[in-house]
Structure formats: structure tokens, C-alpha cells
Amino acid sequence: xxxxxxxxxxxxxxxxxxxxLALIIFPLLPFxxxxxxxxxMVLFLVLAERKIxxxxxxxxxxxxxxxxxLMQTVADAFKLLCKENITPSGADKFLFTLAPLIxxxxxxxxxxxxxxxxxxxxxxxxxxxxxxxxxxxxxxxGIFLGGWASNSKYSIIGCVRAIAQAISYELPIAFxxxxxxxxxxxxxxxxITLAQSSVWGPAKWFIIPAFIGFIVVFISIIxxxxxxxxxxxxxxxELVAGYSTEYSGMRFALFxxxxxxxxxxNAAFIVVLFxxxxxxxxxxxxxNIIFGDSLTANIxxxxxxxxxFLLKTFVILFLFILIRATYPRLxxxxxxxxxxxxxxxLSIINLFICMLIKAIGGxx
Amino acid sequence: MSRMKLNLGPQHPSTHGVLRLILDVDGEKILGCEQxxxxxxxxxxxxxxxxxxxxxLPTVDRIDYLSGFFNSYAxxxxxxxxxxxxxxxxxxxxxxxxxxxxxxxxxLLWLGTxxxxxxxxxxxxxxxxxxxxxxxxxxxxxxxRMMYNYFVFGGVRHDIEYVNEIMPIVKTIVEKLxxxxxxxxxxxxxISRTKNTGVLDREEALAYxxxxxxxxxxxxxxxxxxxxxxxxxxxxxxxxxxxxxxxARYKVRLEEIRESSKIxxxxxDILLSSGGEYxxxxxxxxxxxxxxEAFADVETPRGLTTCCIKSDGSGTPYRVKWxxxxxxxxxxxxxxxxxxxxxxxMAIYGSxxxxxxxxxx
Numbered sequence: 268x269x270x271x272x273x274x275x276x277x278x279x280x281x282x283x284x285x286x287x288l289a290l291i292i293f294p295l296l297p298f299x300x301x302x303x304x305x306x307x308m309v310l311f312l313v314l315a316e317r318k319i320x321x322x323x324x325x326x327x328x329x330x331x332x333x334x335x336x337l338m339q340t341v342a343d344a345f346k347l348l349c350k351e352n353i354t355p356s357g358a359d360k361f362l363f364t365l366a367p368l369i370x371x372x373x374x375x376x377x378x379x380x381x382x383x384x385x386x387x388x389x390x391x392x393x394x395x396x397x398x399x400x401x402x403x404x405x406x407x408x409g410i411f412l413g414g415w416a417s418n419s420k421y422s423i424i425g426c427v428r429a430i431a432q433a434i435s436y437e438l439p440i441a442f443x444x445x446x447x448x449x450x451x452x453x454x455x456x457x458x459i460t461l462a463q464s465s466v467w468g469p470a471k472w473f474i475i476p477a478f479i480g481f482i483v484v485f486i487s488i489i490x491x492x493x494x495x496x497x498x499x500x501x502x503x504x505e506l507v508a509g510y511s512t513e514y515s516g517m518r519f520a521l522f523x524x525x526x527x528x529x530x531x532x533n534a535a536f537i538v539v540l541f542x543x544x545x546x547x548x549x550x551x552x553x554x555n556i557i558f559g560d561s562l563t564a565n566i567x568x569x570x571x572x573x574x575x576f577l578l579k580t581f582v583i584l585f586l587f588i589l590i591r592a593t594y595p596r597l598x599x600x601x602x603x604x605x606x607x608x609x610x611x612x613l614s615i616i617n618l619f620i621c622m623l624i625k626a627i628g629g630x631x
Numbered sequence: 632m633s634r635m636k637l638n639l640g641p642q643h644p645s646t647h648g649v650l651r652l653i654l655d656v657d658g659e660k661i662l663g664c665e666q667x668x669x670x671x672x673x674x675x676x677x678x679x680x681x682x683x684x685x686x687x688l689p690t691v692d693r694i695d696y697l698s699g700f701f702n703s704y705a706x707x708x709x710x711x712x713x714x715x716x717x718x719x720x721x722x723x724x725x726x727x728x729x730x731x732x733x734x735x736x737x738x739l740l741w742l743g744t745x746x747x748x749x750x751x752x753x754x755x756x757x758x759x760x761x762x763x764x765x766x767x768x769x770x771x772x773x774x775x776r777m778m779y780n781y782f783v784f785g786g787v788r789h790d791i792e793y794v795n796e797i798m799p800i801v802k803t804i805v806e807k808l809x810x811x812x813x814x815x816x817x818x819x820x821x822i823s824r825t826k827n828t829g830v831l832d833r834e835e836a837l838a839y840x841x842x843x844x845x846x847x848x849x850x851x852x853x854x855x856x857x858x859x860x861x862x863x864x865x866x867x868x869x870x871x872x873x874x875x876x877x878x879a880r881y882k883v884r885l886e887e888i889r890e891s892s893k894i895x896x897x898x899x900d901i902l903l904s905s906g907g908e909y910x911x912x913x914x915x916x917x918x919x920x921x922x923x924e925a926f927a928d929v930e931t932p933r934g935l936t937t938c939c940i941k942s943d944g945s946g947t948p949y950r951v952k953w954x955x956x957x958x959x960x961x962x963x964x965x966x967x968x969x970x971x972x973x974x975x976x977m978a979i980y981g982s983x984x985x986x987x988x989x990x991x992x
Contacts, residue, residue: 324755325756325757498750505976592753593751593753597820
């Protein structure tokens with residue numbers, strides 16, 4: 268990071284800015300990159316989902332706005348910005364406005380926690396895994412408040428479902444993560460990533476010892492994201508639009524952005540925990556092979572790591588979309604039953620397996 | 632959440648029209664249900680009293696716009712009974728062929744929308760893709776995709792054309808049906824949502840005058856096709872299931888598509904190998920109908936449809952009465968829904984294949 272900092276100071280000095288300014292601006296830059304990345308990611312994730320769903324259902328998806336429909340979501344976002352924000356007459360106006368913000372703000376933080384490469388790791392505190400779990404739960408509070416404040420029966424049923432679902436799926440996730448923590452002896456996402464590195468590429472990825480944990484986390488995260496087949500809080504055939512029934516305009520857009528950016532963040536979270544995060548799947552890095560051990564290679568490695576990180580995340584995201592195209596929705600009572608009677612015991616079994624592996628590994 | 636009244640409809644994404652359900656819910660559990668119909672009432676029966684027999688003919692397709700041929704058939708046959716007209720052999724085979732094609736199209740639409748109600752998006756597009764083949768064929772022969780107005784008193788409007796195209800269409804559909812089964816029949820989520828939900832036993836179904844696939848899924852073999860004169864020439868089995876739940880209704884409808892395809896194969900064979908008149912050549916404008924009463928019934932995709940006409944000898948019907956299957960399916964809703972969860976409403980309601988224009992007429 269030091270040479271980047273030096274290069275930045277030099278750049279500012281060239282245009283006669285004081286050095287103090289660089290000191291203030293430099294730490295903010297990564298967050299600006301992140302915010303920009305989030306916006307672009309959400310816009311194109313929505314488009315990607317619509318396109319993939321289209322091709323899976325014998326359609327072409329959006330293909331009118333921009334080159335092959337690339338600008339479709341941009342146009343949609345612009346439309347939502349221009350729309351009137353309607354507040355229902357019986358609604359709690361303060362909470363109704365606050366709820367989308369409560370849902371949206373943690374998302375930015377969640378994006379900051381993830382290690383995108385060895386350097387771009389903004390909030391690398393010793394226990395940021397727990398911080399992540401806490402923040403990933405926060406959007407549900409926004410959903411709950413929004414549904415409650417709407418003063419609509421459909422919204423209330425939707426938000427109660429959301430909270431019941433979030434509570435019961437938080438536990439299997441937490442128990443499965445304990446297995447990972449045991450395996451890596453760390454609560455830091457970067458450390459967890461590095462614990463999976465080996466010269467054999469995927470050989471030490473945690474999906475191999477904690478396969479059950481992966482299945483449990485994968486299912487629970489889909490449920491936590493309120494995505495099909497667990498999209499009960501917004502089941503359009505039963506509850507019209509669930510918690511967001513009364514929302515319109517930018518407030519609705521905030522819920523929408525939250526949903527999709529959490530989808531990316533959680534997919535990335537799965538990658539960090541089970542697929543070696545930003546580590547190359549081939550052991551060595553391509554830039555090191557081509558450029559040797561030079562400065563160019565050292566910089567390129569970071570980009571390569573980000574590339575692998577994003578590639579793995581997109582594979583998980585594609586699985587999410589594929590599942591949405593395949594399955595019908597679960598019933599609300601069976602949803603909770605699945606969590607408490609199947610996933611929770613499985614995650615505890617997974618914890619024991621992980622401990623056993625760790626103990627055998629330690630003894631050897 | 633304490634006890635509350637939840638108003639579902641008449642504008643709701645998945646009531647397939649304008650049904651209103653006033654639900655008495657405790658949390659997610661349904662304690663009571665009251666159904667309100669009539670939002671799509673067009674006065675189909677009263678309308679007939681101000682029209683000549685011919686003028687009323689195009690409107691009957693609109694009673695149930697997903698199975699227009701069946702309504703046409705019931706009306707036309709009733710009028711033919713009043714006229715004491717026997718229709719040519721070829722015309723009745725054409726009618727059977729088109730009605731069975733229409734049954735397949737209707738069941739495909741049901742399958743797609745039912746899965747959409749359950750939250751699966753893709754099957755909707757797949758079934759509509761196949762249904763499109765049938766509708767395109769209907770458009771070729773009658774000029775219309777849904778409101779055909781193809782049956783006339785004494786036969787059909789034109790001799791049937793492009794008969795060779797039917798076989799490939801039906802073959803494709805039956806092949807794709809296996810794909811749907813792969814996607815759905817063993818799908819654990821689909822099974823958990825449909826098995827043992829909305830169980831309708833045989834006695835109750837008969838007491839409520841439920842007919843059609845809904846009744847046959849409840850361990851009954853009552854199918855009015857087996858008693859119908861025009862189906863005598865064809866060999867087919869009556870699809871039947873025993874459980875009476877949503878899954879049984881799904882199985883019965885899929886089985887019916889397969890059986891209909893068999894009837895279609897036989898009908899196409901007859902049509903290709905023999906000729907004959909397709910119409911009696913009756914002038915439909917000045918019908919000389921004596922005073923009297925006649926009724927005709929037909930097994931539609933949604934149960935028994937009966938058209939009863941009373942004539943007073945003038946040019947217009949004195950009274951026309953329709954009996955449609957969906958009307959009775961709506962009546963049983965409170966019984967099936969009470970005690971279930973909110974997420975079961977659409978699974979149960981969708982599985983009954985209620986068509987609201989047919990309920991309200």
C-alpha cells in the first residue's frame with residue numbers, strides 16, 4: 268500500500284496540492300471505489316438476473332434500451348428516481364421513511380468488510396466475521412420496520428414472515444461458521460482466506476472438510492436474502508408485494524438495491540468462507556508466472572486476485588438465479604420446520620466433523 | 632399478529648380475474664372465508680333474450696374464453712336439438728378434434744399459472760410456448776386465437792384445413808409433458824406444497840356438484856364424455872386419481888392431456904382417410920324454431936357445462952341458462968381453505984382451476 272500512497276502524494280504535489288489534503292483524501296478513496304462498485308454491480312446484477320431468467324424461460328430478456336438492453340436497469344433506476352414518493356395516510360411517516368435507510372446503510376459496511384484482494388481489505392479487524400454476521404442481519408430490521416410502518420395487512424404479514432425467517436436461518440449460518448472458525452483458528456475474513464491457501468489450488472478450500480456446512484450456509488443464505496424458493500416475505504401471488512407493497516419511488520429503489528447488493532455480498536461471503544476467497548484456483552498466480560517477481564507482477568497480482576474473487580462470486584450468483592428459475596415457493600410453516608429440524612442439526616454435525624478434522628490435523 | 636380480517640381481491644395478482652375472498656385470519660392461519668363473486672358479471676344469460684339465435688352465437692365463446700369451443704358446442708347442440716337437426720358425421724369428428732385440442736390448451740394454461748401461483752416462474756413460459764402452437768393452429772382455421780365462432784348450427788363453418796399439422800403439434804406437446812413431469816412431479820417443494828393440501832373427498836365433492844378433473848381427482852370416474860354420443864367412436868381412458876388433494880388434481884390434468892392426445896390421433900386418422908359433408912347447409916339467419924325446451928351438456932376442462940334453451944317460437948330465445956363447472960368449484964372454497972395457512976390459499980384455489988368469467992357469466 269505504501270507505494271500507492273507515495274504515488275498519490277506525488278500526483279497531488281504535481282498539481283500543487285498540500286500534503287495534508289492527501290492524508291485526508293487517501294483513506295477515503297477505497298470507499299468511493301466501493302460505493303461506485305456497488306452501484307455498478309447492482310445495476311448490472313439486476314440486468315444479469317433478468318437476462319439469465321429470460322434465456323432460461325425461452326425469452327430474450329430486456330433488449331431495447333442501449334446496446335442489447337445494457338442500459339435497461341439504468342433507465343429503470345432513473346424512472347424510480349423520478350417517481351413520486353407516496354406515503355399511505357395511516358402510515359407512521361417517520362419510520363416509513365427511515366426503514367429503507369436502515370436497510371440500506373449496513374449494506375455499504377458489509378461491502379467494506381469483504382477482502383477483495385490481499386491489500387483491498389478495508390475493515391480488517393480481528394473479529395470482522397462476527398461484525399459481518401451482525402450487519403448482514405440488519406436489512407431485515409429495515410424490512411420489519413418498513414412493513415410495520417406501512418399500516419397495511421399484507422405488509423405486516425410480509426414483515427412478520429421476514430423476521431421469523433431471518434431468526435430461524437441465522438442460527439444454522441452461525442453454527443456452520445463455527446466450523447470454519449475452528450478450521451482456520453481465526454475470526455478474521457482475510458485470515459480465513461489465507462488459511463485456505465496451498466500450492467495445489469483448491470486442495471485446502473474449506474468446502475472439502477465442511478461440505479455439509481456449505482450446503483447449510485448456501486440454503487440459509489438464500490433464505491436470508493428472501494430469494495426464491497424462500498421469497499415468502501414478498502410472495503407476489505399471496506401478499507401482492509409483501510413488506511414493500513406500499514413503497515414507491517426512491518424508497519422502493521433503496522429496498523431493491525439493498526436486496527441485490529446483499530445478494531452479491533452474501534455470495535462473496537460464501538466464496539471467502541468455502542472457496543478460498545481471492546486465492547487463485549491454480550495455486551500460483553498468472554502474473555507471477557509471466558512477469559516473474561517484479562513490481563509489475565506485484566501490482567498485477569492484486570488485480571488478478573480481485574478477478575478470481577469476482578469470478579467465483581459470479582458463479583455463486585448464477586446458482587442463485589438458476590435456483591430461482593427452477594423451484595416453486597415453500598410454505599411458511601414448512602420453511603421454519605426445514606430450518607429447525609434439518610438445517611440446524613446438520614450444522615451442528617458439521618461443527619463436530621470440523622473439530623474432528625482439526626484435531627486429527629493437529630495431532631499429525 | 633392477532634385476529635384480523637384480510638381482504639383478498641378483487642384486484643389481486645393471483646385470483647386470475649376478480650374473485651374476492653374475505654378471510655378471517657389468526658396470524659397466518661385461516662379461520663374462515665367468505666367468497667364474493669360477480670365482479671365479472673356480463674349478463675350473458677339475459678343478453679340472449681334480446682338477440683336472435685345467430686347473434687348470440689359469437690358471444691357464447693366469451694363465457695369461458697379459455698375453452699371457447701366447448702361453450703359453442705353446448706349452445707349449438709342445444710339449438711340443433713330444438714331444430715331436430717342431425718349433423719353430418721364429419722362435422723361431429725371435427726368438433727371433437729377441436730374440443731380436445733382446446734382442452735389441451737386450457738390445461739397447459741392452468742399448469743403454467745398454477746406453478747406461477749406457487750412461485751415457480753419458468754413453467755409458465757414453457758407451457759405458454761406449447762399452448763401457442765395450438766392457438767396458432769386455431770388461428771389458421773378459424774381466424775381467431777380465443778373467440779373462435781367456428782361451430783355453426785348444423786356443423787362447422789368451414790371444412791377443416793391443415794389437418795396434417797395437428798399430429799406434429801400434439802406429438803411435441805406430449806414430449807414436453809415428460810419434461811414438465813421431470814421438473815415438477817418429483818420436485819420435493821412442489822410435492823410438499825400440493826400433497827395433502829386441500830383434500831376433497833368424494834362424498835363432499837358430489838354434494839357440492841363438483842365436476843370435471845376436480846371430481847375425478849377425488850376417486851370418481853364421472854366423465855360426461857363417456858356418455859356422449861360424439862365420443863362413442865373414440866377409445867380413451869378416463870383419467871382418475873384417488874387422493875383428492877392438489878397433487879391428485881395436477882396428476883389428473885396431466886393425464887387428461889395425454890388421453891386427449893389419443894383422441895386427437897384417432898380423429899385426425901378418420902378425417903384424413905374419409906371425406907363427407909361438414910355442414911348441413913342450413914341458412915342460420917331465419918331459423919324456424921318451434922316452441923320447446925332443449926339442453927345440451929359437454930365435459931369442459933373445468934367440469935360439466937350445460938346450456939339450456941327455452942324457445943317460445945319467436946326468433947329469439949325465451950330464456951337461456953348456463954351451468955358451468957367453475958361456479959361450483961368456488962362454492963367449496965371456504966370448506967377447503969378453513970384451517971389452512973395463507974400460503975396454501977393459492978395452492979388450493981389454483982388447483983381447482985377456477986375461471987372467473989365462467990363463474991359470473
